[in-house]
Amino acid sequence: MGKKRKSGGRSKGSSGHSGTVQCSRCGRVVPADKAKKYTKRVSAVEPQLARELRQQGSYIQTRRVTSYYCVSCAVHAGRVHIRASSERKSV
Numbered sequence: 001m002g003k004k005r006k007s008g009g010r011s012k013g014s015s016g017h018s019g020t021v022q023c024s025r026c027g028r029v030v031p032a033d034k035a036k037k038y039t040k041r042v043s044a045v046e047p048q049l050a051r052e053l054r055q056q057g058s059y060i061q062t063r064r065v066t067s068y069y070c071v072s073c074a075v076h077a078g079r080v081h082i083r084a085s086s087e088r089k090s091v
């Protein structure tokens, strides 16, 4: 059977087994090197209030939230796009 992608959609290369993570959206268990990792900064303060406080010169602490998406969810959420076969094949 032909290969759709040279890497099989993964980034582990020749290294062996990689750990698993759970998709933050659907809960599916995916290999860590295959999952799409997103980090965003989340503030506990509402944006409008945060803007006012920032204008007054105060520092608002944010925390970093890391989420992993499985390929299906990443495509559905528009984080990654499907490419044409001529574009993706580089074998």
Ligand SMILES: [Zn+2]
Binding pocket: 023, 024, 025, 026, 027, 028, 069, 070, 071, 072, 073, 074
């Ligand atoms: Zn998912």
